[in-house]
Amino acid sequence: MSPEPLSPPGAAAAVPERPASESASAAAADAGGEVAYLAALSSLAGMGPARLERLLARWAPKEAWRALASGRLAEAAAAARVGEKVARRWISDAARADPAEIYLRHTRAGVTLRRRGTAAYPERLIGDPEPPAVLFSQGPVELLERPTVTIVGTRRCTRYGADVAFDLGKAAAANGVTVISGLAIGIDAAAHAGALAADGAPPVGVVGSGLDRIYPRENAVLWKIVAQRGLLLAEAPLGAPPERWRFPARNRIMAALSDACVVVESHEDGGAIGTATEAAQRDRTVAAVPGPIRSPASAGSNRLIAEGAGVLCDVEDLLVLLDISRTKLPSPTAAAEADGDAPVDDAPVDDAPVDDATVDDATARAILGAFDWMPATMEMLAARTGLELGELAWHLEGLSASGHLARRGLWYERRGGATAPTGSRG
Amino acid sequence: MTARISSAVLQGVIGQAVSVEVHSSKGLPAFAIVGLPDASCRESRDRVRAAVLSSGFKWPDGRVTVNLAPGGLRKEGAGLDLAIAVAVLVAEEVLTKAQTDGFAFVAELGLDGSLRRVPGTLSLVEAVQVPRVVVAEDAYAEATLGGDLEVQWAPNLAELVRCLKGEADFGLPPTAPPAADADVAEDLRDVRGQPFGRRALEIAAAGGHHLLMVGPPGAGKTMLARRLPGLLPPLDTEAARVVTRIYSAGDFGVPTSALITRPPFRAPHHSATMVALVGGGSRTLRPGEISAAHGGVLFLDELGEFSPVVLDALRQPLEEGVIRVSRAAGSISFPAEFVLVGSMNPCPCGNAGGPGHCRCSDAARVRYARRLSGPLLDRFDMRLFVQRPSADELFRGAPGESSAAVRKRVLAARRRAARRGVRYNSMLGSRALEREAPLSLEAAALAERAVASGELSARGLQRIRCVGLTIADLGGRRPPLRGADVALALQLRNNPVPLDRSYAGSHVA
Numbered sequence: 062m063s064p065e066p067l068s069p070p071g072a073a074a075a076v077p078e079r080p081a082s083e084s085a086s087a088a089a090a091d092a093g094g095e096v097a098y099l100a101a102l103s104s105l106a107g108m109g110p111a112r113l114e115r116l117l118a119r120w121a122p123k124e125a126w127r128a129l130a131s132g133r134l135a136e137a138a139a140a141a142r143v144g145e146k147v148a149r150r151w152i153s154d155a156a157r158a159d160p161a162e163i164y165l166r167h168t169r170a171g172v173t174l175r176r177r178g179t180a181a182y183p184e185r186l187i188g189d190p191e192p193p194a195v196l197f198s199q200g201p202v203e204l205l206e207r208p209t210v211t212i213v214g215t216r217r218c219t220r221y222g223a224d225v226a227f228d229l230g231k232a233a234a235a236n237g238v239t240v241i242s243g244l245a246i247g248i249d250a251a252a253h254a255g256a257l258a259a260d261g262a263p264p265v266g267v268v269g270s271g272l273d274r275i276y277p278r279e280n281a282v283l284w285k286i287v288a289q290r291g292l293l294l295a296e297a298p299l300g301a302p303p304e305r306w307r308f309p310a311r312n313r314i315m316a317a318l319s320d321a322c323v324v325v326e327s328h329e330d331g332g333a334i335g336t337a338t339e340a341a342q343r344d345r346t347v348a349a350v351p352g353p354i355r356s357p358a359s360a361g362s363n364r365l366i367a368e369g370a371g372v373l374c375d376v377e378d379l380l381v382l383l384d385i386s387r388t389k390l391p392s393p394t395a396a397a398e399a400d401g402d403a404p405v406d407d408a409p410v411d412d413a414p415v416d417d418a419t420v421d422d423a424t425a426r427a428i429l430g431a432f433d434w435m436p437a438t439m440e441m442l443a444a445r446t447g448l449e450l451g452e453l454a455w456h457l458e459g460l461s462a463s464g465h466l467a468r469r470g471l472w473y474e475r476r477g478g479a480t481a482p483t484g485s486r487g
Numbered sequence: 488m489t490a491r492i493s494s495a496v497l498q499g500v501i502g503q504a505v506s507v508e509v510h511s512s513k514g515l516p517a518f519a520i521v522g523l524p525d526a527s528c529r530e531s532r533d534r535v536r537a538a539v540l541s542s543g544f545k546w547p548d549g550r551v552t553v554n555l556a557p558g559g560l561r562k563e564g565a566g567l568d569l570a571i572a573v574a575v576l577v578a579e580e581v582l583t584k585a586q587t588d589g590f591a592f593v594a595e596l597g598l599d600g601s602l603r604r605v606p607g608t609l610s611l612v613e614a615v616q617v618p619r620v621v622v623a624e625d626a627y628a629e630a631t632l633g634g635d636l637e638v639q640w641a642p643n644l645a646e647l648v649r650c651l652k653g654e655a656d657f658g659l660p661p662t663a664p665p666a667a668d669a670d671v672a673e674d675l676r677d678v679r680g681q682p683f684g685r686r687a688l689e690i691a692a693a694g695g696h697h698l699l700m701v702g703p704p705g706a707g708k709t710m711l712a713r714r715l716p717g718l719l720p721p722l723d724t725e726a727a728r729v730v731t732r733i734y735s736a737g738d739f740g741v742p743t744s745a746l747i748t749r750p751p752f753r754a755p756h757h758s759a760t761m762v763a764l765v766g767g768g769s770r771t772l773r774p775g776e777i778s779a780a781h782g783g784v785l786f787l788d789e790l791g792e793f794s795p796v797v798l799d800a801l802r803q804p805l806e807e808g809v810i811r812v813s814r815a816a817g818s819i820s821f822p823a824e825f826v827l828v829g830s831m832n833p834c835p836c837g838n839a840g841g842p843g844h845c846r847c848s849d850a851a852r853v854r855y856a857r858r859l860s861g862p863l864l865d866r867f868d869m870r871l872f873v874q875r876p877s878a879d880e881l882f883r884g885a886p887g888e889s890s891a892a893v894r895k896r897v898l899a900a901r902r903r904a905a906r907r908g909v910r911y912n913s914m915l916g917s918r919a920l921e922r923e924a925p926l927s928l929e930a931a932a933l934a935e936r937a938v939a940s941g942e943l944s945a946r947g948l949q950r951i952r953c954v955g956l957t958i959a960d961l962g963g964r965r966p967p968l969r970g971a972d973v974a975l976a977l978q979l980r981n982n983p984v985p986l987d988r989s990y991a992g993s994h995v996a
Contacts, residue, residue: 216849246849277849439978440874443682450686451958451971454978458933458970471872471982 096176097164098122099195104163104298105129105151110310112141113194122194129155167299172272173198185209189317189343193296196314199272200292204239204265208383211241211319211340213312213333214248214326219358219436220469222326223251224476225350229323230255230264232376238383240264241315243308244287246279248325248333253283256291263291267318269311271301294318309335316340321382323373324349327361334361337370348373348382353435424448425456429465429475436472490577490584493591494570495614496555496562497607499772499812499819500736502614506556507567509574514550520571522555525563525771534565534596535572542600542645547579561817563771565595566605569621572596572644573651586651591615593630594623600644607736609633609728609745621647624661628745629735631660632728673713675890680880684711687871687979689893692718693900694957695911697805697827697866699790702873703837708830711873712754712786715828717890719750719783720898726782729822733781737766737774750783753825757792765800765823767812772819777804780825790829791858798863801827805866829867831859868913868950869979900960912957917949924956929970937977951976 099122103113116125119140128137129151138148167174175181175196183205186192210233212226230240230252240256242249244266256264266287270276272295275284287293296314297307312332316322316339324347327333337347348371352359366372373379431437431445443453457473460466466473489510495502518532540546553571555562569592576582593611595603604626605611612620612633619637622630630638639657641647649655678685684700688711691698700708722730730747734740741747755764755776762768766775777785787793804810808824834852839845847855864870904911907923915923926934934951937943943951954976955968962972 217845438872438874440681440683444680444880449971450682450978451962451969451975454974455933455969455971458936458974458977462936 094176095122096174096179096195097160098126099176100167100174100197100298101126101155101158101160101163102129103195103296104158104300105154107143107147107150109306110191110193110296112143114191116141117194126155126160132156163298167197170273170299171199172299173202175202183318185318186314191313192317193314195296197272197295197298198292199288200263200265202292204263204292205318207237207239207262209239209241209265209319209321210379210383211315211322211336212248212252212325213242213315213322213336214252214324214362215328215331215333215358216245216247216249217328217358218247218251218326219352219356220467220472220474221352221436222248222350222358223469224467226251226325227255227258228376229325229350229373229379231259232379233383234259234261234264236380236383237262238380241267241318243311243315244268244280244284246277250280250283252325253287257283257286263287265292265294265318267294267311267315269295269297269307270303271295271297271299273299274302276303308332312336313339316345317343319345321346321348321379323347323379323382324362324365324370326350326352326356326358327365328357329360329364331361334365337365346371346382348378355435422456424452425460425465428453428456428460432473432475434475436469436474438471439473442473488578488580490574490587492570492574492577492587493615493617494567494593495591495611496560496566497564497610497736498560499821500607500610500732500774500778502607502610502612503560504614504616505560505562505567505570507570507574508554508556509571509578510552510554511547511575511578512550513548516548517550518553519551520553520555522553522558523561524555525561527564528555528562528567531565531568531571534568534598535575537598538568538596538600538644539572539575541598542643542648544576544581544648545579547575551575551578564605564607565603566593566607566611568596569594569602569644569647573647576648582648582651586653589617589619590651591617591620593620594626596644602641602643602647604629606738607732609735610732612636612638621657624658627661629731629741632731632746673717673890675714675717675888675893676886678707678710678714678887680876681707681711681873683871684873685887685893686975687869688715688718689897689961690954690957690979691715691826691828691869692893693897693911693961694868694904694954695826695913696868696954696957697913698829699864699867699870700828700830700873701833701870702830703839703875704832706873706875708873709786709788712784712788712828712830713752714890715784715786715826716750716752718893718897719826720894720901721748722750722782730782733774733778733822737779739779751780752784752786753777753780754786754788757787757789759793759797761794761797761800764797765804765810765812766821767814769814772812772814772817774821775810777801777810777823777825778821781822783825784828785825786828786830788830790831791855792831795858795860799860802862802866827866830873833872865946868954870982871979872982896961899963900957903960912953912960915953915956920949920952920956923966924952924959925967926952926973927967927969930955930968930973933970933973933977937981942981943977947980951980954979 102108102122102125120128132152134148134152138145175198177192177194183202185205212229214222214226226248233240234256239262240252242252253264264287272293275281296310312335316336319340322337322340322345324333324337341347349362349365350373351366352363354363371382427446428442431442439453443450461468464476467476492507494505494507496505520529520532536546573587573592577584577587593605593608595605597603602623604623608622608626608629609632612630620630621639621641624640624642627638627640641650641658650657687698690696692715702708727746727748730751731741734747753776764775764777766773766778804823805827809820810823811818811820833839834845834847835855836846901911909915934948938948951973955972958972958975959966959968
């Protein structure tokens with residue numbers, strides 16, 4: 062982990078836990094350097110990157126904070142181009158907050174502050190059209206020096222999407238590629254889980270809230286594992302709630318950090334499309350995983366393909382894609398971990414997919430044939446096969462147990478190779 | 488002079504014999520009723536006096552005291568009107584004791600002396616301990632269900648006195664209007680598609696298993712639920728009397744043919760209060776909707792909109808088949824054995840899991856799901872996701888099997904259950920299930936897999952066996968249960984409803 066380049070490094074530790082007087086607090090903030098003021102500024106309610114940038118265009122961080130703390134309402138409102146109400150809130154919050162305290166809270170929690178223009182700032186963000194003024198990180202930022210791929214997609218994914226995201230994440234990590242995603246449920250979580258399963262390059266999670274505000278709750282375990290083994294990044298300071306507007310801003314960071322951006326499944330106007338657009342604007346390679354044209358969960362990703370994004374037909378395509386856009390060679394250790402050049406395309410669960418040629422029951426084969434490689438409910442299968450419900454249920458249980466089918470909610474999906482089903486063999 | 492006349496009052500849905508004693512003596516004119524009458528009962532004073540006077544009799548000049556024995560029993564309702572009037576007439580020597588001996592009187596009086604039906608006539612008639620009973624004309628059919636009693640009716644008090652004196656004959660039994668169409672208006676034949684829904688209804692009807700239906704608006708949940716009573720076999724005589732008693736006592740409407748033979752279908756609105764649903768009341772303890780559904784179907788549409796407190800009150804009756812209502816005035820048990828059918832949307836907007844796009848946030852969906860408590864959800868042996876039928880099914884689908892055909896299978900399955908000593912399988916205890924529903928090897932392997940994967944709890948396994956047994960019964964197969972029986976039971980129980988987040992937006996038409 063690279064140390065925060067504060068000068069002098071010992072100064073922050075020398076700051077008393079609770080500054081007794083105004084002057085002591087000001088001294089502490091000075092000792093923390095500009096970065097403490099940046100952290101304090103970004104912890105104000107409603108302080109997004111755009112407003113922060115406008116404030117910083119007018120003032121240096123320290124001066125901006127002083128302007129707020131001393132109650133220069135009209136001036137601050139004009140500089141940030143915000144309404145009087147917002148500015149008033151900032152001023153009253155700033156009067157109560159202490160930048161030194163905010164800074165200490167981060168260092169005590171093991172969060173590193175990385176200010177734009179310092180050596181600690183990730184290289185990939187230098188020269189970005191909208192680089193964050195400050196980043197909060199937890200974990201080895203060196204992970205970003207490897208080739209990176211951002212894998213994103215919808216939260217409301219299908220089993221197919223989750224499986225593919227898992228496979229892509231696993232293959233990338235196994236080949237020493239850092240997988241970046243947003244720690245949301247659905248595709249993001251699957252990509253992270255895949256990367257962790259590979260035992261290769263640890264993943265990077267770029268989150269919208271503060272690093273102590275785990276969101277969504279369902280991913281708490283995954284979040285903690287990524288924090289332990291990989292890297293967490295946020296533009297928001299500790300305590301920042303997961304407000305809606307933070308997520309599009311977060312997406313641009315994921316795009317900026319990536320060599321390539323892969324959309325696995327996305328609804329027509331999904332957030333993942335935003336990430337892909339940001340990536341395209343930054344000249345990153347954008348690719349998408351094709352899905353059924355009648356699946357709303359694939360509408361956005363298919364549209365990306367129609368508009369010229371790369372197509373991932375195979376896990377290997379991802380590696381080819383990264384080869385093309387790769388700026389650095391993978392580290393030799395990562396290459397060794399990758400186990401030769403064999404792509405890793407294991408299924409996420411331990412039972413391997415089985416080809417339907419191995420199904421020797423004619424009824425079971427007929428059921429598999431009725432899928433057409435699309436998700437189907439039991440009711441749809443009953444209508445297609447004409448089987449009695451009990452018998453159908455029995456076969457579905459058997460096919461799920463043998464790994465031919467996967468169930469997600471009401472829906473069953475076929476698993477396994479791409480060979481077309483033969484129905485009942487003659 | 489004193490007089491004593493038999494009558495009865497309602498305690499919940501059960502009648503209690505009451506004897507009405509009248510004492511009339513010289514003194515300042517007064518009319519008092521003692522013996523714990525409640526407000527409606529005390530109002531009898533004015534009705535009785537008016538009825539006696541307008542029927543052309545003299546009201547006693549002196550002091551009249553009415554005692555309702557036993558004195559410790561709280562009396563409510565207007566059903567004692569006629570008995571009080573007759574007792575007064577005996578005390579005034581308009582009638583003799585001999586003329587009223589062996590008669591009980593159960594009717595309310597109008598101010599003009601006319602006789603009116605009282606709620607709970609059947610229970611009241613069953614309670615009286617004399618061989619003959621007089622009721623109002625419109626209560627005649629119901630009163631005749633009461634057993635070996637001789638039932639008489641009279642149009643009004645003056646006519647009744649003439650009949651009792653022997654100066655006239657009691658009215659002939661009124662000709663009951665033809666029984667309302669006993670046939671089921673809503674037939675399963677009209678349902679297109681929905682193979683799962685049809686099957687679940689059949690299983691619910693045969694085994695008495697509670698059913699939860701989740702689905703978008705317009706998918707046909709209500710339509711399916713309304714067809715469940717038509718699949719139930721007609722009530723046997725004993726059950727019919729119980730249901731008729733409840734309907735009469737609770738004033739839920741008794742048909743002119745009196746005996747209710749079709750299993751009832753009750754669908755209270757989700758704004759129903761606790762008292763309306765489970766029964767009770769501050770003074771009068773009345774049966775509620777769940778008792779009105781006894782022997783039939785209780786359909787709770789929009790289950791998520793019911794107050795959670797009201798829903799949790801259903802747990803005892805679901806378990807025991809009775810509801811005990813306790814008030815300061817006393818505690819009463821009402822029968823409440825019904826098949827519960829619940830329906831709800833999968834999420835506030837109603838589109839989750841279906842072809843439309845769900846517009847609800849995850850948090851909203853979770854909140855909606857939480858309205859159903861776990862213990863209540865656990866009572867549903869079958870959980871069904873009802874999807875809108877496709878256009879193809881709607882316009883070109885062949886009409887399904889008729890209710891009558893399904894009812895035949897249900898009846899056969901019920902007969903098998905009867906051989907096990909219960910009315911239907913869901914009443915079997917866990918030990919009886921071990922004995923009656925052994926699993927075949929393949930079924931045991933499947934169940935073991937489900938338990939091992941955490942999909943199924945121990946209690947869940949018992950319920951699976953129970954539903955599996957009903958499925959086997961319907962198929963005319965003897966236990967041990969096949970793999971397919973258990974697989975279908977598992978499907979029906981473990982359908983991930985309500986409110987599974989998966990596939991919310993990925994329906995493939």
